[in-house]
Amino acid sequence: MANPTDLSGRRALVTGGSRGIGRAIAERLAAAGADVAINYMRRKAAAEEAAAAVSALGVRCVVVRGNVAEDEQVERVVDEAAGALGGLDIVVSNAATGVLRPALELTRKHWQTTMDTNAFALLALARRAAPTMGEGGRVIALSSLGASRAIPDYAAVGASKAALEALVRQLGAELAPRGITVNAIRAGVVETEALDFFPAREAILEASRARTPSHRLVTAEEVADAALFLASPLARAVTGQVLVVDNGYSVVG
Numbered sequence: 019m020a021n022p023t024d025l026s027g028r029r030a031l032v033t034g035g036s037r038g039i040g041r042a043i044a045e046r047l048a049a050a051g052a053d054v055a056i057n058y059m060r061r062k063a064a065a066e067e068a069a070a071a072v073s074a075l076g077v078r079c080v081v082v083r084g085n086v087a088e089d090e091q092v093e094r095v096v097d098e099a100a101g102a103l104g105g106l107d108i109v110v111s112n113a114a115t116g117v118l119r120p121a122l123e124l125t126r127k128h129w130q131t132t133m134d135t136n137a138f139a140l141l142a143l144a145r146r147a148a149p150t151m152g153e154g155g156r157v158i159a160l161s162s163l164g165a166s167r168a169i170p171d172y173a174a175v176g177a178s179k180a181a182l183e184a185l186v187r188q189l190g191a192e193l194a195p196r197g198i199t200v201n202a203i204r205a206g207v208v209e210t211e212a213l214d215f216f217p218a219r220e221a222i223l224e225a226s227r228a229r230t231p232s233h234r235l236v237t238a239e240e241v242a243d244a245a246l247f248l249a250s251p252l253a254r255a256v257t258g259q260v261l262v263v264d265n266g267y268s269v270v271g
Contacts (some may be wrong), residue, residue, distance in 0.1 A: 034113030055099035112240030190258025206264025
């Protein structure tokens, strides 16, 4: 029986793919046979290190620098990735940022920057890539538990992730006639560098482990497994959905 998660011949773009969950997804798609373009914004060395790890899996890999919060740069990132790989079949909108402040301390600039990177980037990526993607195209976005929960200092990011999930539903409906699926992964707490920006990092990790039924945090590799599923033929009938990967954290109250 053929491997249902074989992605040989497929071409993927992963934004924010130089580290953390993005890198894990890039490596997982590559291990399944996909050629990969890794997008990064600042850390060239990390992107090149990730690309070397992906290339070692026997596929083509390129790095593309660009800020996905800006329309013109998104278009260039998509065009460069597609040009280098000969097209795109899978787009993973993973790059994220955000201002960690209470809601009443947010400025319009804080709000706009967070929304542009975390939500509008998905729309810009899909708008540029979808016209060139054929039947079986896949668009995958990374969300978080903050999309539906109140988390201290997470107002801007949580709102952007909620907007992201609403956009996934809309794009899923609009792109379905073209044979392109659009889905999101709502990940639980994952111990990556992103948590370094939270002032109560260790307290967050400890509380998350205590609350999770298995007392174990989700790993970046487990989030990547979900991305592989959504990118594969196994998920051909799944679109406009949010797949929660949190070890049961969100189902216990």
